[in-house]
Amino acid sequence: xxxxxxxxxxxxxxxxxxxxxxxxxxxxxxxxxxxxxxxxxxxxxxxxxxxxxxxxxxxxxxxxxxxxxxxxxxxxxxxxxxxxxxxxxxxxxxxxxxxxxxxxxxxxxxxxxxxxxxxxxxxxxxxxxxxxxxxxxxxxxxxxxxxxxxxxxxxxxxxxxxxxxxxxxxxxxxxxxxxxxxxxxxxxxxxxxxxxxxxxxxxxxxxxxxxxxxxxxxxxxxxxxxxxxxxxxxxxxxxxx
Amino acid sequence: xxxxxxxxxxxxxxxxxxxxxxxxxxxxxxxxxxxxxxxxxxxxxxxxxxxxxxxxxxxxxxxxxxxxxxxxxxxxxxxxxxxxxxxxxxxxxxxxxxxxxxxxxxxxxxxxxxxxxxxxxxxxxxxxxxxxxxxxxxxxxxxxxxxxxxxxxxxxxxxxxxxxxxxxxxxxxxxxxxxxxxxxxxxxxxxxxxxxxxxxxxxxxxxxxxxxxxxxxxxxxxxxxxxxxxxxxxxxxxxxx
Numbered sequence: 001x002x003x004x005x006x007x008x009x010x011x012x013x014x015x016x017x018x019x020x021x022x023x024x025x026x027x028x029x030x031x032x033x034x035x036x037x038x039x040x041x042x043x044x045x046x047x048x049x050x051x052x053x054x055x056x057x058x059x060x061x062x063x064x065x066x067x068x069x070x071x072x073x074x075x076x077x078x079x080x081x082x083x084x085x086x087x088x089x090x091x092x093x094x095x096x097x098x099x100x101x102x103x104x105x106x107x108x109x110x111x112x113x114x115x116x117x118x119x120x121x122x123x124x125x126x127x128x129x130x131x132x133x134x135x136x137x138x139x140x141x142x143x144x145x146x147x148x149x150x151x152x153x154x155x156x157x158x159x160x161x162x163x164x165x166x167x168x169x170x171x172x173x174x175x176x177x178x179x180x181x182x183x184x185x186x187x188x189x190x191x192x193x194x195x196x197x198x199x200x201x202x203x204x205x206x207x208x209x210x211x212x213x214x215x216x217x218x219x220x221x222x223x224x225x226x227x228x229x230x231x232x233x234x235x236x237x238x239x240x241x
Numbered sequence: 242x243x244x245x246x247x248x249x250x251x252x253x254x255x256x257x258x259x260x261x262x263x264x265x266x267x268x269x270x271x272x273x274x275x276x277x278x279x280x281x282x283x284x285x286x287x288x289x290x291x292x293x294x295x296x297x298x299x300x301x302x303x304x305x306x307x308x309x310x311x312x313x314x315x316x317x318x319x320x321x322x323x324x325x326x327x328x329x330x331x332x333x334x335x336x337x338x339x340x341x342x343x344x345x346x347x348x349x350x351x352x353x354x355x356x357x358x359x360x361x362x363x364x365x366x367x368x369x370x371x372x373x374x375x376x377x378x379x380x381x382x383x384x385x386x387x388x389x390x391x392x393x394x395x396x397x398x399x400x401x402x403x404x405x406x407x408x409x410x411x412x413x414x415x416x417x418x419x420x421x422x423x424x425x426x427x428x429x430x431x432x433x434x435x436x437x438x439x440x441x442x443x444x445x446x447x448x449x450x451x452x453x454x455x456x457x458x459x460x461x462x463x464x465x466x467x468x469x470x471x472x473x474x475x476x477x478x479x480x481x482x
Contacts, residue, residue: 042299045306049290058283058331058338062320065286065313072306079303090299097299 016138016212021085029204030137031085033145035092036100036194036201037130038078041148042093043100044123045072048154051115067154074148081144099194106186113165117176120158122183124233128226129191136204136213162237177239184230184241188223257379257453262326270445271378272326274386276333277341277435277442278371279319282389283334284341285364286313289395292356308395315389322385340435347427354406358417361399363424365474369467370432377445377454403478418480425471425482429464 020026045068052064079089107122109115127149134145166173195202205222207213214222231241261267286309293305320330348363350356368390375386407414436443446463448454455463472482 039299042302042306046290046294049287053287058280058334061283062316065283069310069313072310075303093299 016136016142018138018140021138025200025203027085028200030141031082031087031092032095032198032201033130033133033137033204034078034082034085034087034141035089035094036096036198037145037148038075038082038089039093039096039100040126040130041071041075041078043104045069045075047104047115047118051109051112051119054109054112054115056112063157067157070154077144077148081141095198096194099190099197102193103186103190107183113162113172113176114179116158116162117179118183119154120162120237121180121230121233122187124155125184125187125226125230128229132222132226133201133205159237166237173237173239176237177234177241180234180239180241184227257377257383259379259381262379266441266444268326269441271382272323272328272333273336273439273442274371274374274378274445275319275323275326275328275382276330276335277337277439278386278389279316279323279330280334280337280341281367281371282312282316282319284345286310286316288345288356288359292350292353292360295350295353295356297353304398308398311395318385318389322382336439337435340431340438343434344427344431348424354403354413354417355420357399357403358420359424360395361403361478362421362471362474363428365396366425366428366467366471369470373463373467374442374446400478407478414478414480417478418475418482421475421480421482425468 016026021030048064048068048071052061052068055061055064082089082092107118109118130145131149134142134149137145162176166176203213205214206219207215227241234241257267262271289305289309289312293302293309296302296305323330323333348359350359371386372390375383375390378386403417407417444454446455447460448456468482475482
């Protein structure tokens with residue numbers, strides 16, 4: 001058991017190998033993760049384009065469109081990996097549409113800054129969750145997950161725009177703090193829904209006796225790490241989480 | 242004068258050469274055309290992504306997103322050509338924002354089919370107009386204009402989806418005919434506005450005594466050609482224009 005661990009430290013588990021993909025349960029878990037990520041990147045594309053459309057200048061429109069297109073390229077890479085594994089990308093994505101669509105429906109930005117905050121806080125927390133899941137898949141899939149999650153550029157852009165805006169308009173800080181809490185509350189609630197709807201994904205994370213998944217205390221620590229990282233991001237903007 | 246010509250025949254004019262770009266008036270006209278097109282492609286990107294977002298399945302979402310990304314790539318090529326000519330892309334585009342934004346504001350599709358019709362009828366009529374203008378620029382710019390307007394794939398997709406939908410639901414035909422008329426009426430009205438706001442663009446098309454532009458009768462024929470092509474597109478779907 002790992003309940004006396006520091007929650008911010010991850011426990012190293014025996015790595016999965018490409019051979020493990022012969023196990024249908026494991027393979028179904030990998031397909032689940034890829035389906036969730038592929039749909040997530042597709043929806044992110046639409047979200048960022050909506051931000052670009054709201055952007056005040058054509059310079060910012062073009063800048064954000066380039067960010068969005070990278071998300072779509074990630075979607076294509078994930079769909080290609082699903083096909084390599086013999087899965088149908090659109091079927092694999094379909095199982096995650098209810099939770100992800102609901103999250104986006106409940107967190108529709110009404111202006112430029114809410115859109116940036118959704119990227120800064122919302123996309124980051126989703127990425128952290130995907131990265132945690134990525135620790136439990138085969139090496140090739142894991143490398144792909146790490147590649148698509150490495151989107152520091154977009155994150156840095158949102159942060160820089162928000163920092164400047166909060167300096168110009170201190171009243172924005174209170175509104176952004178509130179909006180950040182809503183985004184994260186809804187994200188956690190929809191992540192639970194996605195997990196409950198997809199046993200294969202849960203099976204990937206949670207130990208089945210093989211010693212390769214997480215025990216319950218470690219699952220708790222995983223969520224602690226994710227919320228701690230969120231708190232730090234909010235503090236970096238001078239906002240309370 | 243060319244008023245006894247068949248309006249569907251274009252008159253060949255002495256070709257412009259790269260040397261003509263040394264003439265500031267001509268160069269300003271080329272920059273105008275490129276600015277209009279670059280902004281048009283950027284806005285098209287957003288329009289097609291909005292259609293993709295409305296698409297009923299992830300298969301169609303991905304298909305249309307790929308179409309949209311090609312529009313954005315066109316935008317980048319046009320912006321690069323503007324820079325080659327020593328112009329600032331965002332400044333060149335800004336002059337066409339009022340007319341193009343107003344056209345899109347007045348023609349916002351409310352569903353999937355209206356979005357397709359906007360592509361099928363609206364983007365086509367805009368392309369026809371740009372192609373006519375493209376006859377009066379230097380060879381390198383002309384080749385680029387022809388390249389970015391060659392978007393038969395998108396057009397064919399919208400046509401095929403609309404044809405199938407009209408067969409399934411004949412009532413859709415009346416609604417689409419009405420919507421098509423609105424799109425074109427607004428397009429002609431905003432094209433006039435763009436021309437009135439941008440003397441350089443008009444100077445590119447209309448003869449200044451050099452014998453290289455169009456006389457008034459030919460300008461009329463140009464618009465006749467464009468509306469005839471529109472009528473044929475509507476008839477191809479069994480709709481009255």
